[in-house]
Amino acid sequence: MSxxxxxxxxxxxxxxxxxxxxxxxxxxxxxxSLSEKQASSLYSYLKRQVHSNEGQVISFYDQLLLPxxxxxxxxxxxxxxxxxxxxx
Numbered sequence: 470m471s472x473x474x475x476x477x478x479x480x481x482x483x484x485x486x487x488x489x490x491x492x493x494x495x496x497x498x499x500x501x502s503l504s505e506k507q508a509s510s511l512y513s514y515l516k517r518q519v520h521s522n523e524g525q526v527i528s529f530y531d532q533l534l535l536p537x538x539x540x541x542x543x544x545x546x547x548x549x550x551x552x553x554x555x556x557x
Contacts, residue, residue, distance in 0.1 A: 471555065475548030477541060482555040489552050494535060501529050505556040512549040515542055 470481040473489070480492040489503045503511070511527070518525055524538040537545060 473552060473555070475551060476544045477537075478545065478548040478552065482552070484555075484557070487556055489555065491529070494529075494533070495537075495541070497533070497535070499529065499533055501532075503552075505553070508549060508552055508556070512546065512553060515546050515549070518542060519546065 470483050470490075472481055473479060477495050478491060478493075481490045482488075483490060486502075487505060489508060491499060491501045491503055493499060515525070515527075519542060522539050524536055525542060526534055526536050528534050
């Protein structure tokens with residue numbers, strides 16, 4: 470497993486499962502697995518919102534509602550770009 474310490478997203482990438490195990494988001498502990506499709510969908514959604522000056526609320530499996538402001542959205546996109554490069 471490869472440890473990924475992004476600015477907002479941290480976790481481990483499991484090469485055998487081809488999945489990112491999210492351990493924390495905005496320093497909030499969590500434990501969820503993101504497939505390539507899920508990570509890509511989240512990236513695409515946030516990319517479409519990047520020009521909005523309003524924040525967003527994202528939900529992980531309807532368990533964690535997370536408000537992010539416009540600056541955090543850009544940082545999260547950069548973290549997701551690094552994560553997406555890990556998938557094969």
